[in-house]
Amino acid sequence: MASGRREILNLYKAMLRESQKFTSYNYREYALQRIRDSFREGKTLSGEEVQEKLKVARDSLQIIKRQVVIGQLYSSPNLVIEK
Template identity: 50%
Template sequence: MAASSRAQVLDLYRAMLRECKHFSAYNYRTYAIRRIRDAFRENKSAKDPVEIQTLVSKAKRDLGMIRRQF
């Protein structure tokens, strides 16, 4: 993974976790954080640049959905 895409993925991961902390419901907040961590761990061994870009764009859509939730 190139350094720029690695930095982009880490920024996206941090942003998603940061946004989830705004949920007022404890159960929903912990569920969202657990799902984000699991998804990033599951895909951390991805090497194909096309697959990485697909995963990044999906994560950006999910971040937008998280931001619209509150």
């Protein structure tokens, strides 16, 4: 269980780190909030459900990485809130 817990924590941190790379404030905040909410919901899961959610989270991490690259290719000016 300890290695499973460590894997979950590492995945959570990796997703948060990667989401910080979004250049758009709105995308960044949305991703961070979704990650936090999803992992909070996952606290009540056990067994097979945890493994399914881990697979979804790994896939989501790959999606976030791709979206960050796309966002960097097509950047937009900063919002007033970001200045």
